[in-house]
Each structure stands twice: as structure tokens, then as C-alpha cells.
Amino acid sequence: MTVPPPPAAPRFEPRDPHWADKVRASFARQSVMKLIGAELADIRPGWCEIRLPYRDDLCQQHGFFHAGITTTVVDSAGGYAGYSLMPDGSSVLSVEFKINLLAPADGELLIATGEVVKPGKNLVISRGDVYVVKGMKTTHCAMMQQTLVTMHGKTDNEGDRK
Amino acid sequence: MTVPPPPAAPRFEPRDPHWADKVRASFARQSVMKLIGAELADIRPGWCEIRLPYRDDLCQQHGFFHAGITTTVVDSAGGYAGYSLMPDGSSVLSVEFKINLLAPADGELLIATGEVVKPGKNLVISRGDVYVVKGMKTTHCAMMQQTLVTMHGKTDNEGDRK
Amino acid sequence: MTVPPPPAAPRFEPRDPHWADKVRASFARQSVMKLIGAELADIRPGWCEIRLPYRDDLCQQHGFFHAGITTTVVDSAGGYAGYSLMPDGSSVLSVEFKINLLAPADGELLIATGEVVKPGKNLVISRGDVYVVKGMKTTHCAMMQQTLVTMHGKTDNEGDRK
Amino acid sequence: MTVPPPPAAPRFEPRDPHWADKVRASFARQSVMKLIGAELADIRPGWCEIRLPYRDDLCQQHGFFHAGITTTVVDSAGGYAGYSLMPDGSSVLSVEFKINLLAPADGELLIATGEVVKPGKNLVISRGDVYVVKGMKTTHCAMMQQTLVTMHGKTDNEGDRK
Numbered sequence: 195m196t197v198p199p200p201p202a203a204p205r206f207e208p209r210d211p212h213w214a215d216k217v218r219a220s221f222a223r224q225s226v227m228k229l230i231g232a233e234l235a236d237i238r239p240g241w242c243e244i245r246l247p248y249r250d251d252l253c254q255q256h257g258f259f260h261a262g263i264t265t266t267v268v269d270s271a272g273g274y275a276g277y278s279l280m281p282d283g284s285s286v287l288s289v290e291f292k293i294n295l296l297a298p299a300d301g302e303l304l305i306a307t308g309e310v311v312k313p314g315k316n317l318v319i320s321r322g323d324v325y326v327v328k329g330m331k332t333t334h335c336a337m338m339q340q341t342l343v344t345m346h347g348k349t350d351n352e353g354d355r356k
Numbered sequence: 357m358t359v360p361p362p363p364a365a366p367r368f369e370p371r372d373p374h375w376a377d378k379v380r381a382s383f384a385r386q387s388v389m390k391l392i393g394a395e396l397a398d399i400r401p402g403w404c405e406i407r408l409p410y411r412d413d414l415c416q417q418h419g420f421f422h423a424g425i426t427t428t429v430v431d432s433a434g435g436y437a438g439y440s441l442m443p444d445g446s447s448v449l450s451v452e453f454k455i456n457l458l459a460p461a462d463g464e465l466l467i468a469t470g471e472v473v474k475p476g477k478n479l480v481i482s483r484g485d486v487y488v489v490k491g492m493k494t495t496h497c498a499m500m501q502q503t504l505v506t507m508h509g510k511t512d513n514e515g516d517r518k
Numbered sequence: 519m520t521v522p523p524p525p526a527a528p529r530f531e532p533r534d535p536h537w538a539d540k541v542r543a544s545f546a547r548q549s550v551m552k553l554i555g556a557e558l559a560d561i562r563p564g565w566c567e568i569r570l571p572y573r574d575d576l577c578q579q580h581g582f583f584h585a586g587i588t589t590t591v592v593d594s595a596g597g598y599a600g601y602s603l604m605p606d607g608s609s610v611l612s613v614e615f616k617i618n619l620l621a622p623a624d625g626e627l628l629i630a631t632g633e634v635v636k637p638g639k640n641l642v643i644s645r646g647d648v649y650v651v652k653g654m655k656t657t658h659c660a661m662m663q664q665t666l667v668t669m670h671g672k673t674d675n676e677g678d679r680k
Numbered sequence: 681m682t683v684p685p686p687p688a689a690p691r692f693e694p695r696d697p698h699w700a701d702k703v704r705a706s707f708a709r710q711s712v713m714k715l716i717g718a719e720l721a722d723i724r725p726g727w728c729e730i731r732l733p734y735r736d737d738l739c740q741q742h743g744f745f746h747a748g749i750t751t752t753v754v755d756s757a758g759g760y761a762g763y764s765l766m767p768d769g770s771s772v773l774s775v776e777f778k779i780n781l782l783a784p785a786d787g788e789l790l791i792a793t794g795e796v797v798k799p800g801k802n803l804v805i806s807r808g809d810v811y812v813v814k815g816m817k818t819t820h821c822a823m824m825q826q827t828l829v830t831m832h833g834k835t836d837n838e839g840d841r842k
Contacts, residue, residue, distance in 0.1 A: 223417040226425055229391070255385040255512055261450045262431050263388055266424020288423045289641060290665055292454035292616055292778040294805050294825055296798040311823060312782045316640070317613060317667065319780050321823070337797060337807070339780055339825050341614055341665060343641065350417055451803060452827055454616040454778055456643050456663055458636040473661060474620040478802070479775060479829065481618050483661070499635060499645070501618055501663055503776055503827060505803065547741040550749055553715070579709040579836055585774045586755050587712055590748020612747045616778035674741055 195332050197305050197325045204239040206313050210282040213239060217274045220285075220350045224270065232267050234274070240310035242274040248302045259299035259326070261336075264306075268293065268322040268338050271308030276318040276342040277350075279310055285350040289317070291340035299335045301328030308340075318342040357494050359467050359487045366401040368475050372444040375401060379436045382447075382512045386432065394429050396436070402472035404436040410464045421461035421488070423498075426468075430455065430484040430500050433470030438480040438504040439512075441472055447512040451479070453502035461497045463490030470502075480504040519656050521629050521649045528563040530637050534606040537563060541598045544609075544674045548594065556591050558598070564634035566598040572626045583623035583650070585660075588630075592617065592646040592662050595632030600642040600666040601674075603634055609674040613641070615664035623659045625652030632664075642666040681818050683791050683811045690725040692799050696768040699725060703760045706771075706836045710756065718753050720760070726796035728760040734788045745785035745812070747822075750792075754779065754808040754824050757794030762804040762828040763836075765796055771836040775803070777826035785821045787814030794826075804828040 210216065214237050221227060221234045227244075230252055236243040244267045246252075246259075254260040269288055277286040305325045312319040324336035372378065376399055383389060383396045389406075392414055398405040406429045408414075408421075416422040431450055439448040467487045474481040486498035534540065538561050545551060545558045551568075554576055560567040568591045570576075570583075578584040593612055601610040629649045636643040648660035696702065700723050707713060707720045713730075716738055722729040730753045732738075732745075740746040755774055763772040791811045798805040810822035 220417045224422060225413045225415045226422040229413040251387045251391040253387045255382045255447070260386060260388040260428060260432075261453075262424060262428020265427045265431070266422060269424050269427070270422075285417070287460075288457055290454065290456040290614065290643075290663075291423075292452065292825060294452040294797075294827065295450055296805055298449075311780075312820070319614075319782055319823070334798070337805070337825060339614075339778060339823060341780065452776065452805075452825075454663060456635075456665065458643055473618075474658070481620055481661070481776075496636070499643070499663060501616060501661060501776075503618065544741045548746060549737045549739045550746040553737040575711045575715040577711045579706045579771070584710060584712040584752060584756075585777075586748060586752025589751045589755070590746060593748050593751070594746075609741070611784075612781055614778065614780040615747075616776065618776040619774055622773075 195334060197332060200236060200238050200241050206240040206279050206310060208239040208279055213278045216350065217278050220277065221274060226266065230263060237274060237278060240275055240279050242271045242308045244271045244306045246304040259304055261295055264299050264304060264324050264336050265293055267304060267306040268308065268324050268336060271306040272320040272322040272338060272340040273342060275308035275310050276320050279313045280344050283347060283349055285345045285348050287343050287345060289341040289343050291338055293336055293338040295336050297333050297335045299326045301326035303327040316344050318344065357496060359494060362398060362400050362403050368402040368441050368472060370401040370441055375440045378512065379440050382439065383436060388428065392425060399436060399440060402437055402441050404433045404470045406433045406468045408466040421466055423457055426461050426466060426486050426498050427455055429466060429468040430470065430486050430498060433468040434482040434484040434500060434502040435504060437470035437472050438482050441475045442506050445509060445511055447507045447510050449505050449507060451503040451505050453500055455498055455500040457498050459495050459497045461488045463488035465489040478506050480506065519658060521656060524560060524562050524565050530564040530603050530634060532563040532603055537602045540674065541602050544601065545598060550590065554587060561598060561602060564599055564603050566595045566632045568595045568630045570628040583628055585619055588623050588628060588648050588660050589617055591628060591630040592632065592648050592660060595630040596644040596646040596662060596664040597666060599632035599634050600644050603637045604668050607671060607673055609669045609672050611667050611669060613665040613667050615662055617660055617662040619660050621657050621659045623650045625650035627651040640668050642668065681820060683818060686722060686724050686727050692726040692765050692796060694725040694765055699764045702836065703764050706763065707760060712752060716749060723760060723764060726761055726765050728757045728794045730757045730792045732790040745790055747781055750785050750790060750810050750822050751779055753790060753792040754794065754810050754822060757792040758806040758808040758824060758826040759828060761794035761796050762806050765799045766830050769833060769835055771831045771834050773829050773831060775827040775829050777824055779822055779824040781822050783819050783821045785812045787812035789813040802830050804830065
């Protein structure tokens with residue numbers, strides 16, 4: 195299989211003209227992305243892709259990507275898909291998500307995509323997929339549903355840990 | 357609040373006399389636990405606790421533990437609770453889980469507990485909780501439900517990535 | 519096993535003095551409860567129990583309660599646990615839930631309990647359990663996690679279908 | 681929006697030549713489908729559609745389809761999508777599912793579709809969607825992820841309630 199491309203045309207209209215910049219700035223503040231080596235590969239209105247190359251310190255007991263690491267990248271992909279549609283002066287939090295691990299995440303690269311399904315004023319519902327690439331083979335290894343909440347009146351770099 | 361203690365008596369009987377050793381050995385093979393600094397704090401039949409001290413490279417954009425890191429430790433806590441009850445010569449995989457993030461994971465220490473609810477022959481259902489400790493205050497910050505599968509006839513250190 | 523009793527003391531304070539009456543009135547408006555024969559057995563602040571006797575028109579292909587019927591009663595149990603804590607002049611909606619079916623729902627009676635875990639101002643997180651009674655035996659047959667939203671400024675009998 | 685059509689070509693090969701007949705026979709044995717008035721509208725290998733016309737005894741407190749009823753039809757749609765791919769002499773059970781309720785199920789007709797994502801030998805992972813039709817308008821009102829288990833060596837009409 196191949197990884198599905200981003201939608202030809204965005205399904206949703208962003209409300210913040212700086213949607214792409216604010217997503218990139220927020221991603222850069224997620225220190226765990228630097229720790230694990232994840233990169234923001236693409237951002238569109240209501241859609242996001244994050245890539246994570248294999249490292250042998252990201253694994254579970256069999257040497258595959260740990261389910262928590264798979265979750266870390268797809269939670270952020272879904273979250274930034276949602277954040278791209280949120281108004282200026284707000285930030286995003288994950289309320290909950292559910293993930294099915296479809297196949298062992300055995301390969302050199304994880305590709306996580308997130309897309310908004312329902313952009314509500316407060317609650318945004320998204321879904322995500324993770325693909326693992328091993329040589330010439332790409333495998334759909336995880337599928338997620340997620341609920342996000344818009345934190346109105348709280349910008350993404352306010353309210354930080356002190 | 358305080359973190360609930362382990363059950364006074366185990367609810368389930370382990371089938372493998374080496375249940376504690378095999379869990380510790382498997383945890384030691386999860387390289388991501390070393391990367392993030394997580395420790396196996398306690399293991400009982402059908403119950404597990406993992407602790408993770410705060411580091412500023414484990415965070416989301418506001419400087420709290422990233423939801424994916426919270427998930428990483430509670431997925432392993434639930435998984436090892438299940439693995440402790442599995443027979444000799446088998447290993448454990450997460451089929452799926454769902455997590456509600458109840459409060460920002462803002463604090464110095466995460467404590468994740470996992471417990472088996474239904475130990476089936478093949479499928480094991482577990483649940484988990486995560487608490488975050490900040491000074492004198494402990495907050496229940498996440499709650500999880502999880503489905504595990506027993507990989508019969510495949511020991512925990514077989515079938516590794518090559 | 520036996521069905522766990524309601525908490526000895528409520529964990530949460532209701533904000534509406536008419537919390538019990540409004541839950542009973544709302545339950546009475548859920549026409550599907552009458553169709554299937556479900557009864558509101560008990561309501562406490564942040565806690566609810568619904569009972570459903572077996573009928574042979576509530577079944578899946580093996581003659582057990584259909585998973586959707588199990589879900590119907592536990593979704594309402596969790597929802598009314600949440601609604602009991604919501605302020606006057608508001609109503610409740612389920613945002614999402616996840617249910618694990620732990621055992622076949624084979625018996626004469628389903629007992630569904632719901633309890634609030636985190637009563638936020640807008641979002642309320644609850645969990646639920648379902649037990650099936652067959653003769654002298656009680657079996658834990660389902661476990662649920664649920665996200666509810668408070669619809670502020672919209673009473674429970676407004677906004678009806680026209 | 682409109683309801684997406686079934687896949688132009690099936691993604692998966694059925695292993696049982698009587699896949700369509702056995703799904704129809706099993707659906708006919710789900711007594712709850714008759715109670716609520718649901719119909720099996722279409723079955724393909726790995727794909728299923730169930731339709732449910734509005735009745736005022738299927739509702740929650742605002743007169744919309746109850747979330748449990750929405751769940752009942754989409755759980756069966758996903759389950760029969762999975763069952764269509766299972767071998768002769770087996771039956772299907774839902775292990776767990778998670779549903780996001782995207783919009784009030786306000787309309788004259790529910791259309792639930794289920795599709796297999798990963799057809800494993802024992803575990804089958806599927807997803808589902810529910811659409812509600814009101815006059816000329818169709819709304820995506822629910823989205824589900826589901827885990828099914830193949831009960832090998834137990835036909836669909838064995839093991840019934842006694």
C-alpha cells in the first residue's frame with residue numbers, strides 16, 4: 195500500500211490567517227518531538243503529517259516502535275490538524291483518544307496523519323492513521339479517533355508550566 | 357487525593373511461577389522506558405505501577421507531560437499487569453486502548469497504574485490510571501481502557517526486529 | 519461476584535437542588551427506555567443505576583442481550599450520573615464513549631451503573647459498568663469510559679425535535 | 681453531504697462462498713433489529729449497510745435517536761462487515777468499540793455503514809459511520825472504531841441461550 199496523499203482541496207476553511215505559522219511554532223515548543231526525533235512533515239487546513247525515523251531507543255520489548263511512541267506522533271498529528279482550524283488567540287488540548295494497533299510498527303519510518311472530521315466551535319473531532327515503512331513495503335499500523343477542545347482566550351504559549 | 361494502593365490480595369492467580377521476573381526482564385528490554393526515564397515501581401499478579409519523573413524534554417507546548425508520554429507509561433502498566441498473568445512461553449501485545457485526559461499532567465512525577473479486569477485465555481482486558489504529583493498535591497490526570505492479546509508460543513524475546 | 523453498591527457518601531456536590539427530580543423527568547422522556555423496558559433504579563449525586571430485564575426481542579444472534587442494548591443502558595447511566603451534577607437550566611449530551619464487552623450478556627437482568635470521574639464545568643468524564651444476573655450468578659459483562667458535555671442555557675426539554 | 685457509496689471493488693476476498701447468505705441469516709436472528717425496525721440494506725465482502733427509519737420510541741430526551749440506538753445499528757454494521765470475511769463454521773463477537781457522536785441524530789432515517797480495515801485470522805478491526813437524513817440534508821452523525829473476534833468452530837446459530 196501507499197500512504198494516502200493529503201486532500202486535493204482542504205475540506206475546511208481556517209479562521210486564523212496565520213494557521214500554518216502557529217502550528218509550526220507550537221510543534222517547535224513540543225520538547226518531546228525533539229527528544230524522539232519527530233518532524234512536522236506537512237500541514238494543511240484540517241490536516242497534518244508527522245514523520246518519525248526509527249531509532250533503537252524508541253522501542254518496546256521486540257524492537258518495534260513502542261505503542262506509546264506511535265500514539266505520541268498520531269496524537270500530535272490529530273491535534274495540529276484541529277489546531278490549524280482554531281481561531282486566533284486560542285490553544286488546543288486532547289480530551290481523549292482511542293487507538294487500534296493494526297500491525298507491529300516494524301520498520302524504518304513512521305508516518306502519522308491526522309485529519310479533522312468535525313470542527314465544532316469548542317469541540318473538534320479528528321481521526322488519524324499511522325503507516326510504517328520497511329524497505330519497499332508500507333503497512334497501515336494504527337488508526338485513531340480523537341476529541342480535542344479549543345481553549346478560547348488562551349494562546350498556545352500562555353499558561354506554561356512554572 | 358492520594359494514589360490508591362495495590363489490591364491487598366491479588367484478584368487473579370498467575371499461571372507462570374516466574375511472572376515477576378519475566379515482567380522485569382521485558383520492561384528492561386523496552387528501550388523507550390530508558391529514553392524517557394521511566395521505572396517499574398511495583399508488579400503484582402494482574403497489577404503494575406510505573407513511575408516517570410518530570411524532565412523538560414517530555415513535554416507538549418505548555419510544558420506539561422505530553423499526552424503521548426502519559427500514554428506510553430500507562431499502556432506499559434496495563435500491558436505488564438496483563439503479562440503477569442500470561443502463561444510461560446507467551447508474550448503480550450496491545451490490541452487497542454482508549455484514554456481520557458482528565459487534567460493537565462502538570463507536576464514533578466507521573467504515577468501510572470494498570471490492573472487486569474478480565475484475564476481471558478487469548479484476550480486480556482485491563483484498565484489504567486495516571487496520577488501527577490506536584491508538591492503536596494496529587495491529581496488523577498488520565499484514565500484508560502485497554503485490550504491485550506496473548507501471543508501463545510512466542511516468548512517475549514523471540515521475533516525481534518532484525 | 520456481586521454488583522458493587524453505590525458510594526457510601528457522594529464524591530461530588532450537586533449544583534442543582536432539584537438534581538434527582540430533573541434526572542427522573544429526563545429519563546421518563548427517553549422513549550427508548552420504555553420501548554426496551556429499562557428502569558431508573560437509583561440516582562445519587564454523580565452516580566446512577568439502570569436495570570433492564572431480559573426479553574427475547576433485545577437480542578443478538580445467539581439470544582444474548584445485543585451489545586447495542588447493553589450500550590444503550592450504560593450510556594444513559596453514565597449520562598445521568600453526569601447530569602445529576604450539572605447546573606439548573608442545562609442539559610447533557612454524550613460526546614463519545616468506548617465500551618469493552620467482557621463476557622456474553624447472558625442472563626435475566628442487566629444492571630448498568632454509571633459514575634462521574636471528573637465533573638468539569640463544560641466536559642464531564644464518567645465511567646460505567648454492566649453486570650448480568652443469571653440465577654445466582656452475577657457476571658461483569660461490560661466496562662465503559664464516556665465524555666459528556668454540559669449544554670448551558672438549554673434546558674432538558676427545550677430544543678426538541680419538530 | 682451524501683452518504684459515501686460502497687467501495688467500487690471489494691478490498692478483501694471472502695473465505696466462505698456463502699458469505700452473503702450467512703450474514704443475512706444472522707441478521708434475521710438479531711431480534712433487536714426487528715424490535716427497532718432496522719433493515720440490512722447492503723452487504724459486500726468486508727462492507728455492510730444498515731438502515732433505520734425514525735420512530736418516536738427510539739429516542740433520547742430531546743426526541744432524537746438515542747445514542748444507544750445509533751450504536752446498535754453501527755455495531756451490527758461493523759460486525760457484519762467483519763463476519764462476511766470470516767471462514768465457514770465460525771461466528772463473530774464484538775470485543776469493544778468506541779463511538780464519537782458528531783451531531784444530534786435528528787432526522788427521518790439513520791444509515792449506518794461498516795467496513796473492515798484489518799481482517800486478521802482471529803481479530804478483525806473495523807470502522808463505521810452513521811449518517812442521518814432529514815429532508816434534503818444528510819449529516820455525518822457518528823464515527824466508530826471496533827474490534828471483533830472470530831469464534832472458530834462455533835457456528836452462528838450454536839451456543840444459543842437456553
